[in-house]
Amino acid sequence: MKLYYFVDPRGTPIYYPVGNKNLWKNRVLQSWRKMIMKSCLIANEHRKSVPVPYEWMENQLRPSPDLSLSFSLEKLLSVVADYSKTIVLAVAGSSYKEMLMSWVCRLRQLQIQNFLVCALDQETYQFSILQGVPAFKDSLAPPNISFNDCHFGTECFQRVTKVKSRLVLQILKLGYNVLLSDVDVYWFQDPRPLLYSFGPGVLAAQSDEYNKTGPINMPRRLNSGFYYARSDAPTIAALERVVKHAATSNLSEQPSFYDTLCGKGGSNRVGDNRCVEPVTNLTVHFLDRDLFPNGAYRGFWEKKNVRATCVKKGCVVLHNNWISGRRKKLERQILSGLWEYDASTRMCVHEVLKS
Numbered sequence: 001m002k003l004y005y006f007v008d009p010r011g012t013p014i015y016y017p018v019g020n021k022n023l024w025k026n027r028v029l030q031s032w033r034k035m036i037m038k039s040c041l042i043a044n045e046h047r048k049s050v051p052v053p054y055e056w057m058e059n060q061l062r063p064s065p066d067l068s069l070s071f072s073l074e075k076l077l078s079v080v081a082d083y084s085k086t087i088v089l090a091v092a093g094s095s096y097k098e099m100l101m102s103w104v105c106r107l108r109q110l111q112i113q114n115f116l117v118c119a120l121d122q123e124t125y126q127f128s129i130l131q132g133v134p135a136f137k138d139s140l141a142p143p144n145i146s147f148n149d150c151h152f153g154t155e156c157f158q159r160v161t162k163v164k165s166r167l168v169l170q171i172l173k174l175g176y177n178v179l180l181s182d183v184d185v186y187w188f189q190d191p192r193p194l195l196y197s198f199g200p201g202v203l204a205a206q207s208d209e210y211n212k213t214g215p216i217n218m219p220r221r222l223n224s225g226f227y228y229a230r231s232d233a234p235t236i237a238a239l240e241r242v243v244k245h246a247a248t249s250n251l252s253e254q255p256s257f258y259d260t261l262c263g264k265g266g267s268n269r270v271g272d273n274r275c276v277e278p279v280t281n282l283t284v285h286f287l288d289r290d291l292f293p294n295g296a297y298r299g300f301w302e303k304k305n306v307r308a309t310c311v312k313k314g315c316v317v318l319h320n321n322w323i324s325g326r327r328k329k330l331e332r333q334i335l336s337g338l339w340e341y342d343a344s345t346r347m348c349v350h351e352v353l354k355s
Contacts, residue, residue, distance in 0.1 A: 102340045176231055210322070
């Protein structure tokens with residue numbers, strides 16, 4: 001097992017395992033490893049003269065402001081992308097960096113390597129680097145992202161969500177497919193084989209419909225927190241329309257996805273689980289909710305044993321949405337047992353592979 005050296009803010013050195021000996025072979029540049037090591041040591045020297053208090057879950061590792069790795073987005077994509085030129089993209093700011101790491105840890109448990117993190121602020125970017133996570137910082141991210149007030153419906157949430165569609169479009173134009181996943185989506189299984197099976201000109205997205213019966217492509221029920229987009233002409237043209245619509249909207253990006261692709265009021269709906277955007281001819285496929293349930297479907301989060309219930313039902317992923325507030329979201333996921341990160345040691349929870 002390969003180990004990375006990290007520094008505890010209380011002064012105690014620790015080692016952070018990132019996977020088995022073959023997991024990262026030929027996947028991450030040697031210079032990436034060397035620069036992480038160098039950055040950690042620089043950060044430790046910086047803290048020797050400036051005592052840093054350790055506060056549980058609120059004030060994580062804060063290294064030198066100059067800590068940075070000189071990898072462009074293009075270079076990271078070329079290193080991280082898998083055989084199908086697909087990357088799994090997550091976007092996170094400092095308020096969700098612990099949840100980001102729980103998400104990363106789960107992907108590592110599933111031996112998924114082709115993930116990339118967009119950090120919305122310098123703190124999250126540095127934190128990701130020191131955790132050995134491939135990351136880049138979005139220079140156009142909105143400033144002053146609230147720590148506790150950036151949940152669904154807030155102005156902060158609206159600004160942050162619009163970053164995601166813009167980044168996805170940017171990556172698609174660089175020739176890479178994107179599986180966009182919010183960090184509050186827990187992965188029980190690897191969804192990539194199923195999602196890769198959708199052909200060109202199809203965007204596969206989670207449905208936010210909570211009714212157990214009836215169509216799942218009802219107005220504004222497209223969840224823009226989990227979807228798979230291919231780098232093809234129809235998808236790129238359609239995403240350009242979504243980004244343009246979102247830029248002029250005072251809502252989040254989610255309504256822009258539905259209104260642009262499925263039409264206002266669902267005028268572009270086809271059947272119970274699809275839409276066809278008439279200008280670009282892009283098909284939107286709403287994913288089966290028994291496999292990709294949202295946070296309000298069938299009350300999974302209220303079950304006594306969330307994991308066992310989801311495994312029995314065959315869940316591929318489960319979205320921790322339809323809940324208001326960062327603290328409530330964190331509490332629900334931690335208490336459910338779907339948490340894979342120990343913030344006190346900044347290490348993944350080491351357990352037998354859960355599937």
